Amino acid sequence: MNPSLKLALITLIALEVSFVQVWTVNVVLIVVSLLLMLINRVPWRRLLLLTIVPLFFASALVWSLMLRGDASTHFLIVIFTRMFVYVYMGGWFTLTTKPLWLTRSLEQNAKLPSKFAYGFLAAFNLMPKIQAEVSTVRAAALMRGEVLHVWSPRLYFKVILAAMNWSDQLAAAMTSHGFVEGAPRTHSLTVPLVARDWWLFGGSLVLAQVGLFIGLP
Amino acid sequence: MKRWHIRDIILVTIIAIFMGVIFWAIGPVYTILAAALAPFGLQPLANELLLGIWVMAGPLAGFVIRIPGAATLGELLGAVVEMFLGGIWGASTLISGVLQGFGSELGFIFTGYKRYGWFTLAMSTLTTTIVTFAWDLIRNGYAAYHLPFLLLLFCVRLLSVFVFGGVLTKLINNLLVRAHVLKD
């Protein structure tokens, strides 16, 4: 399925189940997402993580609501299953979508300005450098007798200074590699957006509506 | 009004990733806190206590990159990073990201992107807390809580957002202003 439409689909459905309380639809969505993940050969360790983490947080939330609130059993089941819907749908999406392919699709299909698409990509490459910079700043502080915590302004100050340098350098390098904001570009890889994508998108949305309509009291 | 240029887009993304790294670093603290509070039905308190760090990318980006939309974009990108790293909120992360970002953006909108001081931060703290809390009333069923507990959750969240999104952000801003990389 086209990545942009897939993103729109899971966001719309996630938004909808946040407002509507139909636990049967939640369960169906969980089963469908699980099947989709299994078809796409999700590593079992990842599936385990995707199950244990929400299990803990959903249980803790439900327990908290039981102790500190007056929710009905129906409502608690909805809340409990809702969290699995989020995580499993998100799991299916990230498992089957490469960030680069998604960005290309957003640029080509969703008309996201190319400066955003390539600006994001350029910055994402720096992930390891950002992690290393945080370690370096903290080590430099330790050598001077200071411990920097997550609440120390100087930690952020130093990393933001580095970030400003990097963004200057990257922006210059992109210009040097011919990138011009707002200018037309060719695309050596085109992300297909065909009728089938729209049918899948529309069909899934309609099915979700039907389910929610039937399930409503 | 200033428009987005490639340098600003890269910078806001780096800040979002950086906040993701910070959040990832305190992940264990959050898990331990949540596990310790869970038996007493207080697990949401763990969320509230640390929420300020999670929403900090918004005001921080808003202060560093003084362009309309910076706070929203900073927070949304943070959410994208989190989702691809396998965060626990999955598909709803993006919705939360937009709402949290828009929450802090409202504070900047109220001051017309002209003032970058305590007033803007106080506004931003308030709007962030209200918008995100309204979202949790719906998404996490907070509406079902007894009123006193709900008030406690709200106050803790307000405090957390004020400390991280307000005080800490202002202190960072002060350093950047003194280093002449930002205007006062």
Added chain:
Amino acid sequence: MATVTVQSLTYTYPKQDQPVLNHLSGTFPAGKFSLLTGVSGGGKSTLLKLIAGLLPNADDAITFDGHPLSSVAPTQRAATVAMLFQEPSTQFTMDTVQNELRFALENQQVPVEQIAQRSATALAFVGISDLKFRKLMQLSGGEQQKVALAIIVAMNSDVILLDEPFASIDPPTRLVLLEKLVALCTDHGKTIVLADHDLSGYQQWVDHLAVLADGQLNLLSAAETQQRFAAFTPQRLRLSHVQLPTDQLTTCLHGTQLGLAHGDRQLLTPQDLSFYAHRTTLITGPNGSGKSTLFKALVRLGHYQGHIAYRDTDIKKLRKRHYARQVGLMFQSATAQFLNVTVAEELALSQKYGNSTYFTPERVQSLLRELNLDGRDDQVLYSLSSGQQKKLQLLCMLMMTPEVLLLDEPLKGLDYASIQTVMTILTTVQRELNLTLILISHQLSGLDGLVDLHLQLADQHLTYQGVSA
């Protein structure tokens, strides 16, 4: 072929009073390889960025065959001029080599069916076809610079600018790049301007020297260039009293089967290695061979194979806070060391936590005077010149007085007078406080009085040099 002409160019950075370049004029001839030289901080980078159109310059003082860059269609400007940067890792947008090539060619609106062919030809020209599918961030600095050159080749840029491209590049890669650059000049008529503050290793490769001094550019003729090269003698390392370590020395840091790697490239084959207390050890070796990586491993800032012990305790078992006060690193980049905003704040931090009473406020003041840094208390650290930053950084780390101080290029970017002062201070403080210093330096002159031991890194192995005592 394109001749780059600069006519009465003046440039002042925003928020600064003094122009970096002042009514500068000069020509870089078409199809020639020019070496732009001058002191660090003298404006070489600024000039290159202005030529590349990366800094706003409204008055069209720079022309390519008579046409300013602003008259070229924006998407075709990269075909006119492109730049290869000093820092290899922050010049890419995409994840893999292939995708970066696609990105650059798409920007130029190259028809899709030509992209693969042009990419392949460019990679083959630089000799890195095997890197095509590799992730850019997993490549070494040298490989990254080769990729950067391949992209410029693919874009077919007329003028190629290189800003200190070999600063962290191993010698074999440097040779390959120089050969390719010469080929681009002679066979493809490209105009090349390469900036470097050091003249060594260029004589046989370049056509012209362009000297940038005091905001003025002076292009030397081919004959003058050869004269200048002939008069230039590369620095030689002269260490007269270096000896091999003896049994009398105390080991302070010891590596057991210590190995270092960058990605899948082994920098140091696992070996046993000792560093000795109260001595000054100099580590030499080619660029990119792993010297800085070794320092990072010693302060627990990077991965390493084997074990490192400080006074017989594994450093991974020591508390980070404690260990950081014992073994300190003067980073190669001065700004990485600073934590505050002003000079006074930075000095106050070292004063507060320093291990020794030797650095009284009076002594610090007199040292500041010697280093020409006095009276700058309220100046913002980041507005100091790179030389001033370096000197302040050294003082701050000396004031901390760790048991072992690692110095990564402490003399980088300093002028001759500053080097003399810094060496005197280092030597005095080392003697009086009996410090352990381990240093990496490309600046080789003037080290003789300080250095006791010499470690050479060659063929992935560190060996002590010198005569037996």
